[in-house]
Structures are given as structure tokens and as C-alpha cells.
Amino acid sequence: MDLGKVLDGLVARKTLLKRLMWVVLAGLVIADLLIPSKYDRFPWESIGGFGAFYGFISCVLIVVVSKALGYAALYRAEDYYGEAEGGRPSDGKLGAGAREPGEGQERRDA
Amino acid sequence: MPEALHPAALLFIGALVTPLLRGRIRQGWLLLVPALVIYVVFTLAPGEYGVGEVIGITLTPMRVDSLSLVFASVFAIVTLIGAIYALHVDDVVQHVAALLYAGAALGVVFAGDLITLYIFWEIMVFTAVWLIWRRGNVVSMAAGYRYMLVHAAGGMALAAGIVLYYMQTGSVAFDLIEGGGLAFYLILVGFMVNAAVPPLHAWLADAYPEATVTGAIYLSALTTKAAVYTLIRGYPGTEMLVWLGVLMALWGVVYAVLANDIRRLLAYHIISQVGYMVAGVGMGTIIALNGTAAHAFTHILYKALLFMGAGAVIHMTGKAKLTELGGIYRYMPVTLLLYMIGAFSISAFPLFSGFVSKTMVVEAAALDGRAWVWLLLSLASAGTFLHTGLKLPWFTFFGADSGLRPKEAPLNMLIAMGIAAFLCVFIGVYPAWLYTMLPAPVEYDAYTTGHVLWELQLLLFTGVGFFMLLKHLGGEPKISIDTDWAYRMLLPRAAGGLQRIGQRLWHATVGVLLRRLDALVTGLSEHHGPQGVLARTWPTGSMLLWVAVLLAVFMIVRYL
Numbered sequence: 128m129d130l131g132k133v134l135d136g137l138v139a140r141k142t143l144l145k146r147l148m149w150v151v152l153a154g155l156v157i158a159d160l161l162i163p164s165k166y167d168r169f170p171w172e173s174i175g176g177f178g179a180f181y182g183f184i185s186c187v188l189i190v191v192v193s194k195a196l197g198y199a200a201l202y203r204a205e206d207y208y209g210e211a212e213g214g215r216p217s218d219g220k221l222g223a224g225a226r227e228p229g230e231g232q233e234r235r236d237a
Numbered sequence: 238m239p240e241a242l243h244p245a246a247l248l249f250i251g252a253l254v255t256p257l258l259r260g261r262i263r264q265g266w267l268l269l270v271p272a273l274v275i276y277v278v279f280t281l282a283p284g285e286y287g288v289g290e291v292i293g294i295t296l297t298p299m300r301v302d303s304l305s306l307v308f309a310s311v312f313a314i315v316t317l318i319g320a321i322y323a324l325h326v327d328d329v330v331q332h333v334a335a336l337l338y339a340g341a342a343l344g345v346v347f348a349g350d351l352i353t354l355y356i357f358w359e360i361m362v363f364t365a366v367w368l369i370w371r372r373g374n375v376v377s378m379a380a381g382y383r384y385m386l387v388h389a390a391g392g393m394a395l396a397a398g399i400v401l402y403y404m405q406t407g408s409v410a411f412d413l414i415e416g417g418g419l420a421f422y423l424i425l426v427g428f429m430v431n432a433a434v435p436p437l438h439a440w441l442a443d444a445y446p447e448a449t450v451t452g453a454i455y456l457s458a459l460t461t462k463a464a465v466y467t468l469i470r471g472y473p474g475t476e477m478l479v480w481l482g483v484l485m486a487l488w489g490v491v492y493a494v495l496a497n498d499i500r501r502l503l504a505y506h507i508i509s510q511v512g513y514m515v516a517g518v519g520m521g522t523i524i525a526l527n528g529t530a531a532h533a534f535t536h537i538l539y540k541a542l543l544f545m546g547a548g549a550v551i552h553m554t555g556k557a558k559l560t561e562l563g564g565i566y567r568y569m570p571v572t573l574l575l576y577m578i579g580a581f582s583i584s585a586f587p588l589f590s591g592f593v594s595k596t597m598v599v600e601a602a603a604l605d606g607r608a609w610v611w612l613l614l615s616l617a618s619a620g621t622f623l624h625t626g627l628k629l630p631w632f633t634f635f636g637a638d639s640g641l642r643p644k645e646a647p648l649n650m651l652i653a654m655g656i657a658a659f660l661c662v663f664i665g666v667y668p669a670w671l672y673t674m675l676p677a678p679v680e681y682d683a684y685t686t687g688h689v690l691w692e693l694q695l696l697l698f699t700g701v702g703f704f705m706l707l708k709h710l711g712g713e714p715k716i717s718i719d720t721d722w723a724y725r726m727l728l729p730r731a732a733g734g735l736q737r738i739g740q741r742l743w744h745a746t747v748g749v750l751l752r753r754l755d756a757l758v759t760g761l762s763e764h765h766g767p768q769g770v771l772a773r774t775w776p777t778g779s780m781l782l783w784v785a786v787l788l789a790v791f792m793i794v795r796y797l
Contacts, residue, residue, distance in 0.1 A: 130570035138566075138635070152697055159690045164688050168603045169611065178694030181612075185619035185695070186702025190709065193494035201495060201717040208716075208725055210376050 155179065241286050242273045243299050243347065245357070248316075248340030252333045264324055267332055271317035271339070271717035278313045278343075281306065285349055294409055297349025304530065304676040308346040308466045311534045312339060314660070315458040315541050322514030322545055322653035334367035342459040346466050351399045351409040351424075354467070358395065361460060362388040362674040368452025369444050380447040383721070387430065387440040395427025398498035414471040425472060431464035433508050434481050434515060435488050442492065443509060446500040446557070450548035453500060456539045457507055457544045465514045465533050469676075474521025482516025483613045485509065490620030492719065497558045497712035499547045499629055503540070506625055508771065509617055510536050510583065512638035516614065517598040520605055527675045528597030534671060535590035535664055539582035543625060546576030549646035550633060551655070556641065559629070559712025564638030568650050572646050573634045578658040580630060582665065584622035584696055590661040592692065593683040600681060600688075618692075626696075627703045628710050636711070642724075 137144065160175030171177045251270030258266050283306070286299040316339040323331065341364060344357030362385060369381040401420035403409050414421055426437070433441040445456050472478065489509025496502035510532070517529030549572045551557045554565065566573050578589070585591040595618065602610040645651070664671050672679040703710065718726070763769055 130574065131567045134566050134570050134573070138705065148697075152701065153689065155694050155697065159694060162686055162690065163657060164687050165685065168606065169608055172687070176694070178691040179698040181615065182619050182695035182698035183620075183702050186623055186699040189490055189620045189623060190494060190615070190702070190706050193491040194709065196491060197495045197713075197715075197717060201492075201719075202713070202715045203718055205716055207718070210379055213743070215342040 154181070241281060241299070241301075242277055242401060243286070243344075244277050244281075244313065245340040245344040245347070247274055247277060248336045248343065251503070252336035252340065255333050255336065255614045256329050263329075263332075264451075267320045267324065268317070270336060271313065271320050274339075274343075275310075275313040275317060278306070278309045288349075291692055294352065294403070295350070296353055297410065298353050299347045300349030300411075303674070304466070304469060305346045307530050307676065308462065308675045309343055310674060311537045312342050312346065312459060313463075314609060315454070318449070318538075318541055318545075318653050318657050319454040319458070321656070322454055322548075322650050324649040325647055326449075326451050328449075329369055330367055331371050331452055334364045334371075335452065338364035338455055338459060344462045345463045349411060350589060351402065351411050355392075355396060358427075358463075359392055361463065362392065365456060365460060368456055369448045371452065372447060372449045374447075377447040380444045383724070384440050384444040386724075387437075390643070390722040391430030391437070394423045394430070397592050398425075398427060398535075399424030411470060413473070423644075428464050428467045428471065429481075430692065431460050432468060432511055432515060433461055433464075435484055435508075436720040438485070438488070438508050439719040442501055442504045442719060443721050445504040445507070446498050450552045450749075453544050453548060454541050457503070457540045461507060461511050465511060465518070465529065468515065468518045469526055471527055473518055473526055473696075473739050475519055478519030479516050479607070479610060480519070481524045482512045482514070482519055483610055483617075485512030485515055486614055486617035488512070490617050490624070492629075492717060493620065493624040494710075495713075495715075495717040496624075497560055497714060497716070499550065499557055499559060499562070500544065502559075502624055502629055503543050505620060506543075506583065509621060510540070512617065513595060513598045513614060516610060517601060520601050520607070520610075522601055522605065523677045524597060524604060524681055525601035527677050527679055527681070528594060528601050530675050531594035531597055531671055532591075534674070535582065535594040535661070536576075538657050538660050539590055540678060542579030542654055542661060543576060543583065545650065545654045545657065546572055546579060547629070547633075549650050550643075553643035553646055553710065554651070555599055556639070558714070559632040560714050562633045562639050562641065563636040564634075565641050565643055566634040568632070568641075568643050569645050571651055572654070574623055575629065575651070575654040575658045576751055577626075577630060578661050580622075580626040582661040584626045585618060585692055586696060587684070587689045588662070588665045590671075592665055593671065596683050596688055596692065597681055615695060619695055622696045622699050623703055624708045627700060631703075631707075632711055644659075748761060 154178050156176040159178065164173050164175075166172040181216075248270060251266070255263060255266060258453075265429050281301045283301045283303070285297050286301070288295065288297050290296070316335075319335060319339075323335065324334070338361060341357045341360035345354055348354035348357060366381045366385050369384055371377075391432070398420050399409065401416065401418075402414070402416075402424060405416065405418065405420055414424055430437045430440075441461070445453055447454055468478070486509050489505040489507070489512065493502045493505040496505060514529045514532050514536075517525040517532070547557075550562065550565070550569065553569065554562065556562050582589040582591045585595040599611060599614050599618075602614060646654075668683060672681075
């Protein structure tokens with residue numbers, strides 16, 4: 128079985144996959160609404176579908192807050208510290224770097 | 238007193254012999270040693286070994302109990318996995334460093350006293366750093382030095398704390414550390430540096446992405462989790478750790494949004510995941526400590542798997558940034574599949590290992606009625622899936638085609654990843670195997686309808702959010718500054734500023750002195766110089782005149 132081809136097939140059917148995913152999502156929320164929760168330590172544990180709401184809100188909150196922090200304060204140019212991040216000898220910093228980047232760890236490979 | 242072979246000794250001997258071997262024999266040796274270590278660790282009988290007195294201090298080089306065993310077991314397993322993953326590497330320095338480093342980590346978890354612990358603690362620093370340096374570029378050299386400096390500072394705090402603790406209690410036995418005095422906090426700071434607790438965490442995200450592809454596997458597994466072990470042993474129930482843990486869990490998530498380097502993203506998620514463990518230690522209940530130990534166990538395996546997947550991509554493409562990767566799923570499908578098993582595990586999907594351990598820590602918060610801790614840890618869970626399970630694989634393997642056409646990773650890498658992936662699924666499906674190893678009996682069932690429904694909703698609706706915000710989530714060719722800014726930018730700048738101020742003060746002082754000296758020299762030369770009054774030659778005529786005058790005066794005075 129060629130795993131690459133299987134993945135290609137899945138990518139080709141992405142509309143179908145998307146629809147299936149929506150069915151699964153709706154099914155989950157409906158199940159959560161119908162099945163009474165055994166947990167009541169916090170008020171929200173007995174609200175059906177709260178997990179879905181909380182997951183979505185968490186995702187949006189994380190992205191918005193983090194990106195805002197990034198643009199407002201944290202982002203810098205890649206050579207901010209005077210050393211390009213992930214810089215390699217081929218960047219010219221160690222002289223002639225004819226070696227392929229990323230193979231630094233096997234420089235003594237037989 | 239029973240005797241047993243210390244697994245660390247086995248690894249140290251293994252490391253010493255390694256440079257003498259070549260080729261296939263060395264490869265066989267590199268697999269044999271960790272395999273033996275697994276055997277030794279899994280057959281160790283609980284007890285204290287090698288107890289003795291040195292200059293009046295009782296040392297316990299090896300204490301075997303259920304807590305040390307659960308950490309030692311997973312350290313041994315990951316050492317073998319790391320060795321398989323690194324089998325093709327010919328750089329003997331890395332192999333020796335990795336074996337010594339793993340040995341030192343085992344030394345820490347078996348240490349029954351603080352002095353033994355401290356010695357192995359320091360060996361970990363000096364061996365781990367070679368796994369960073371051997372990447373062999375300018376950045377890894379600098380990152381390695383910073384790694385050493387930060388850990389040297391942490392080690393100093395630990396050493397000072399141990400000395401004070403001994404002076405106060407007269408014992409160096411490593412058990413619950415009490416008192417709340419200076420010794421208590423110094424040792425805690427020493428442990429917190431290695432556990433990467435903010436603001437002492439930046440070394441991790443600074444150094445791990447710059448390590449060698451294979452060395453990063455050991456790094457991701459050992460240092461932070463050895464520190465988690467010491468926190469469980471020494472500081473259970475320390476309230477401030479609950480909130481530091483929550484802060485860690487969120488801190489890692491925020492920086493993972495901003496990360497562009499795939500291993501930096503994963504490194505920030507080590508910090509995030511260790512946050513659950515630190516919070517668990519802070520809660521200190523039986524279920525919380527069990528959950529912490531269980532999460533350390535599963536975390537080591539899935540994080541090693543994730544680092545191996547990312548490492549395989551870097552190894553095959555030479556690229557490490559989301560902005561430079563994309564569309565390679567066709568070429569590295571096995572790597573993708575195995576990586577995703579790690580991603581589902583860290584995200585705590587049901588049937589994967591993280592689910593049976595992470596939910597235990599979160600459940601501990603619920604049983605304690607800590608609503609905020611529960612909500613914020615759940616939020617961090619969503620963030621974990623968002624980055625490790627969605628963003629990284631999407632922009633690395635799918636997304637815009639980068640034009641890269643790599644081959645699938647080498648067989649030894651895939652086998653190592655396969656073993657880790659198997660264990661991730663095995664523990665997720667059959668958690669009893671892990672639960673029986675935990676320090677206390679487990680009365681927790683992860684697979685209740687409530688847990689499964691909650692977790693699936695949380696994660697899958699995070700996925701909805703991801704695809705909605707997809708175009709804002711790609712990597713950006715930027716770096717983000719963290720607390721290491723203080724010693725990478727602020728301190729050098731401050732030092733530069735101080736140097737300039739010093740220079741100016743010096744120039745001013747020298748200027749004043751020079752002017753004084755100048756005035757002095759000018760004054761001297763006015764009187765004594767060639768033109769000076771005292772240096773002039775007087776005419777002999779005037780001399781005679783003055784002598785005559787003097788004689789005349791003398792005679793007048795004489796005859797009057």
C-alpha cells in the first residue's frame with residue numbers, strides 16, 4: 128500500500144471529508160446534549176455542548192491574544208540578536224560552507 | 238545491605254567504551270547498552286543501595302522506589318529509542334554525550350541524597366551541551382554557551398541551597414524539603430531552572446531548536462522531566478507551583494503561536510506540557526502526583542516522537558521553518574503518520590497516551606474545586622492541539638507547496654519513531670500498564686463518557702477555529718523575544734552602556750589630571766626652565782658690584 132497515494136486520495140476528497148467532519152461535530156454536540164453528564168463539580172459540566180463552545184472560544188482567544196502580543200511587543204526581525212535564527216555555515220558565517228544545510232549533525236558521516 | 242548495578246554506571250561504562258569501537262560493532266554496542274539498561278531498570282528491586290558515610294555525611298547513591306522507578310523506566314526506554322534514531326550518525330562525541338547524559342539523568346532520579354543528586358545534576362549540564370554544540374554552526378555554539386551559563390546559575394542556587402539545608406537540618410537526605418527558609422527557596426529555584434518554569438525557562442526554547450537533529454530527542458526527554466521528578470519528591474503541595482504551572486502551560490501556547498521554527502514550536506510545547514506537571518506537583522494530592530508522574534511518562538514518549546518527526550523533516554529537507562516548508566506529505570507520508578500519532582497523544586485524544594495522563598492532572602484540579610486552574614489548563618489543551626496537531630503538520634506537510642521533494646526518512650529513524658508511536662497508542666488503549674507503575678494506587682478512570690465527550694468536543698472545535706483562522710496562522714519570518722532577552726540584549730546593552738559611562742568618566746578624570754599636571758609643568762618651567770628666573774646666568778660684573786657694595790656696608794658698620 129502506498130501511503131502517499133492514500134493521502135493524495137484523501138486530499139482529493141477534501142470536500143467530502145469536510146462534510147463528514149461537520150457530521151461528526153454535530154453528532155458530538157447532540158450526544159453531549161442527550162447524555163446527562165455524571166460530573167457536577169463545576170456548573171458548566173452539566174451544560175450540554177459546553178466543550179464545543181469552550182474549545183472554539185479557546186482557539187480564537189489563543190490566536191488573537193498571541194498574535195496581538197506578537198505584533199505589539201514580541202516579534203523581532205530574524206537577525207535581531209545578530210545571529211540569524213537557525214543560521215548555518217552556509218550563511219557565510221563560518222567561512223566557506225559548501226555543506227548542505229541541516230546536515231550539520233552528521234558531519235562525520237561515513 | 239543489598240547491592241545492585243547502578244544503571245548510570247552501566248551507561249557511563251558504555252560511553253567510555255564507545256570511542257574504541259567502529260562501524261557495525263559500535264552500532265551494535267550503542268543499541269546493546271540502552272537495552273541492558275532497560276533490563277536492569279525493570280528488574281530493580283526497591284530498596285536503598287550503597288549507603289555509606291563520607292566525612293560524617295550519610296550518602297545514599299541509589300534509592301529505588303516506585304516514584305524513581307517510573308521515571309527511570311521511561312528514561313531507559315527513551316534512551317534506546319534515541320539510540321536507534323541516531324544510529325546513522327557517525328559523530329562519536331554525540332553518542333558518548335548522549336549515553337553520559339542519560340546516565341546522569343538516571344543518577345538524578347535514583348539519588349537518595351542531595352549531594353549525589355547535585356553531582357549528577359551537573360554532569361547532565363556538561364554532557365547535554367555537546368548535543369547542542371555538535372550541530373556545528375555559529376548559532377548552536379552561542380546557544381550552547383547560553384545553555385551552560387543558565388544552568389551554571391541554577392546549579393549555584395542548588396548548591397548553595399543544599400549547603401544551607403545541611404547546616405539547618407544536619408542531613409542531606411533527599412525527601413520532602415520543608416522549612417520555607419532560604420534553603421527551601423534556593424533548592425526550589427535550582428529545580429525550577431531545569432523544569433523551565435518562567436521566567437527561568439527561556440534556555441529551553443533557545444537551545445533545543447539549535448541542537449543536533451538526533452541530540453534533541455534526548456534533550457526533550459531528560460532535563461525537564463528529571464526536574465519534575467525532583468519537584469514531586471521535594472516540593473509536593475507547594476501552592477505557588479500550581480499557578481506557575483498554569484502560567485507555564487499558557488506561556489508555551491502563546492509563544493508556539495508566534496514560532497516559525499518547527500522545533501522551537503515543539504520546544505515551547507515542552508514548557509506548556511511541563512506546566513501541567515508543575516501544577517500537579519503544586520496541588521500535591523495523590524491523584525495530582527500520580528497524574529504528574531503519568532504525564533511525565535507519556536510526555537517523554539510523545540514529545541520524543543514529535544521531535545523525531547520534526548527532526549526527520551529537517552534531516553531530509555534541510556529546512557526548519559514553517560515559511561520554508563509545505564506540501565511534502567506525498568514524499569514523507571510515513572513520517573507524517575507517525576508524527577500525527579505523537580500529535581494526537583500530546584493533544585490528549587482518546588485512545589492516545591496523553592488522554593490517560595493529562596486528564597488525570599486536570600481531574601485533580603476538578604476534585605480540588607480549582608475552577609480557574611481547570612479552565613486555564615483546558616484552554617492550554619486546546620492550544621496544544623492547535624499548534625502541535627494542526628498548525629505544524631498543516632504548514633509542514635500540507636499547505637502551500639514549497640517545491641521540496643524530499644525522500645522518506647531513513648529506516649532507523651522510522652523504526653525509532655514507530656516504537657515511540659506504538660507505545661503512545663498502547664498506553665492510550667491499555668492505560669493499566671502505566672497505572673500499575675505509578676507511585677500510588679490509581680482510582681481514576683480516564684474513559685468515562687463525560688471525559689471522552691468533553692475532550693473530543695474541546696479538540697475538534699479547536700479544529701473548527703483553526704480552519705476558520707487558517708490564513709492568520711502560517712509562520713511568519715520573525716523571531717519573538719522571550720525572557721532570554723534580558724541576558725541576550727538588555728545585559729549586553731547595559732554592559733555596553735556602563736562601559737561607555739566608565740570610558741567617559743575615565744577620560745574626564747584623566748583630562749582633569751592632565752590639566753593639573755600641565756599647570757604644574759608650566760609653573761616649574763616658568764621658574765626653572767631655560768627662561769626661568771632661577772635658571773638665568775648672572776653677569777660677573779654685577780656680582781663684583783654687589784660684593785663691593787657688601788664690603789662697603791661691612792666697613793661702614795665696623796668703623797661706626
